[in-house]
Amino acid sequence: NAGVTQTPKFQVLKTGQSMTLQCAQDMNHEYMSWYRQDPGMGLRLIHYSVGAGITDQGEVPNGYNVSRSTTEDFPLRLLSAAPSQTSVYFCASSRGVYTEAFFGQGTRLTVV
Amino acid sequence: DQQVKQNSPSLSVQEGRISILNCDYTNSMFDYFLWYKKYPAEGPTFLISISSIKDKNEDGRFTVFLNKSAKHLSLHIVPSQPGDSAVYFCAAISLYGNKLVFGAGTILRVKS
Numbered sequence: 001n002a003g004v005t006q007t008p009k010f011q012v013l014k015t016g017q018s019m020t021l022q023c024a025q026d027m028n029h030e031y032m033s034w035y036r037q038d039p040g041m042g043l044r045l046i047h048y049s050v051g052a053g054i055t056d057q058g059e060v061p062n063g064y065n066v067s068r069s070t071t072e073d074f075p076l077r078l079l080s081a082a083p084s085q086t087s088v089y090f091c092a093s094s095r096g097v098y099t100e101a102f103f104g105q106g107t108r109l110t111v112v
Numbered sequence: 113d114q115q116v117k118q119n120s121p122s123l124s125v126q127e128g129r130i131s132i133l134n135c136d137y138t139n140s141m142f143d144y145f146l147w148y149k150k151y152p153a154e155g156p157t158f159l160i161s162i163s164s165i166k167d168k169n170e171d172g173r174f175t176v177f178l179n180k181s182a183k184h185l186s187l188h189i190v191p192s193q194p195g196d197s198a199v200y201f202c203a204a205i206s207l208y209g210n211k212l213v214f215g216a217g218t219i220l221r222v223k224s
Contacts, residue, residue, distance in 0.1 A: 004155070033212070040121075042114075042201060043156070043214040050210055058211060090155050097210045098144055103155030 002026050006091050006104035013081040013111045021076040021107050023091030031094045032074040033058070033101070034066065036087040043090065049074055050097075081111045115139045116204050118215035127224045131189040135202030135215055138183065142204040142213075147176060147187050150199045150217070159200075160187070192222045 007022045025032065033048035035058075045058030049068040063085060065077040074093075078085060088108050094101040117136045125131045135145075143164040148156035162169040162176045162185065169176050175188045189196055202215040 031210075035214075040216055042116075042118075042216040043203075045211055045213070048210060056210070059213075092155075097205055097212065100146075100158040100161070101148075101212065103157070105153070105155050 004091055004093050004102050004104040006089075006107050008107060009105065011107060011109050013078070013109065015081060015083060015111060017081050019078050019081065021078075021089055021091075021109075023074045023076065023104060024072050025074075025091075025093040025102070026072065027093060027102065028071060029093035029095055029102075030071065031096055031099075031101075032068065033092050034064070034074070034076045035090045035092065036060065036085075037090060037106075038087050046076065046089075078109075083111045085109065086111045114216070115142075116202055116213050116215040118200075118202055118218050120218050121216070122219040122221070124221045124223060125192045127194055127222055128191045131187075131192045131196065131220055131222065133187040133189075133200050133202075133218050133220065135185045135187075136183060137185075137204050139204070139206060139213075140183070141206045141208060143207040144205040145176070145178060145185050146203045146205075146212070147174075148201045148203060148214075149196075150201065156201060189220075192220075194222050194224045196220060197222045 034046040035043040047066040091104045092101040146161040147159040150156040199217045
């Protein structure tokens with residue numbers, strides 16, 4: 001029973017590099033989202049999706065892209081990494097926005 | 113401008129006593145509220161929720177109270193146990209949005 005799986009768990013990037021954080025869920029949830037957690041800021045929504053083929057921006061979308069080609073997968077792409085993107089990233093899924101969200105274990109990203 | 117505020121960064125409580133975690137919100141369109149618990153190096157996990165049509169919801173040792181006129185909710189944990197030591201996030205959803213908005217979190221330490 002995997003739930004929400006994020007890879008990698010840790011990543012160090014150089015400024016300007018690009019990368020994709022992977023997120024997969026096996027619960028057939030329609031709603032998926034990406035958050036970043038920074039000290040004193042809580043969890044801030046980056047992008048979300050209400051179903052395959054549908055994505056929208058959250059509070060802090062700049063510098064990130066997403067796509068949702070399948071129900072299971074919701075990758076987050078960093079286009080050109082900046083030190084301000086150093087953070088812990090969490091992917092979450094739920095049946096709908098008004099239901100319990102299940103979170104992955106997080107990806108700790110450091111941009112140097 | 114944080115729409116969900118947890119003004120106490122930390123709280124320390126003796127084992128067996130009551131823990132009260134507070135949360136204030138500014139957006140009057142929020143109509144569903146949730147509490148999540150997070151241990152270090154793990155993703156947040158859902159704890160309890162409340163709809164705006166209720167003023168109280170209980171689940172075992174956890175009770176959430178909602179005061180709509182004051183735009184305030186609180187989470188009561190009775191009795192507190194050392195395993196409750198974690199970061200607690202308050203979150204809210206707007207009636208007309210698809211976005212879950214989190215507070216900054218409160219670190220709870222339960223001393224044995």
